[in-house]
Amino acid sequence: DAGITQSPRHKVTETGTPVTLRCHQTENHRYMYWYRQDPGHGLRLIHYSYGVKDTDKGEVSDGYSVSRSKTEDFLLTLESATSSQTSVYFCARGRVDYEQYFGPGTRLTVT
């Protein structure tokens, strides 16, 4: 257990619907991250947070928003899901200059 959980673990949704993925950590780490992993692309950073209410964009942030109202929770929202957002989403926690620990992932399918 890496002290980080994600929900839901699997989700199927329709194009155009909003989707929120949840990440919860128990280690009180300041930094949290959202990645997506696709075949042929590896892990790509969507958004990250460096504290409560402090967030910034990553490499592939278009179509995604995030919120962090508590240290332990980091939410990723797809405002209007598209088929190109079908992916496996990983949340991670960490401290600056140290390794990141990943959650178990959420497999999202947009039909």
Next chain:
Amino acid sequence: GQNIDQPTEMTATEGAIVQINCTYQTSGFNGLFWYQQHAGEAPTFLSYNVLDGLEEKGRFSSFLSRSKGYSYLLLKELQMKDSASYLCAVRGGGGGSQGNLIFGKGTKLSVKP
């Protein structure tokens, strides 16, 4: 631009030694990480190098040459359970987003009996 290259796939025999290479070109450098990822699971941390040289941790070792933009992960006494993808990641220099991890596409290692 920023780029991390590693072989797509490798095959090795149980009990043997395998070396997975990683080359990188990034804006600044503040450490290189190796992760292991079994199919359908989350990446798990293996090793971290920030200075040149070899770091050894049991059957796994990782080497870094900052001047060459090069690292390798060495796996000894291969076991079937080592069949997984191995991800190379670099932390860029500076604060803010430059300190985030940039991942290579991963090397899928298959260990044969």
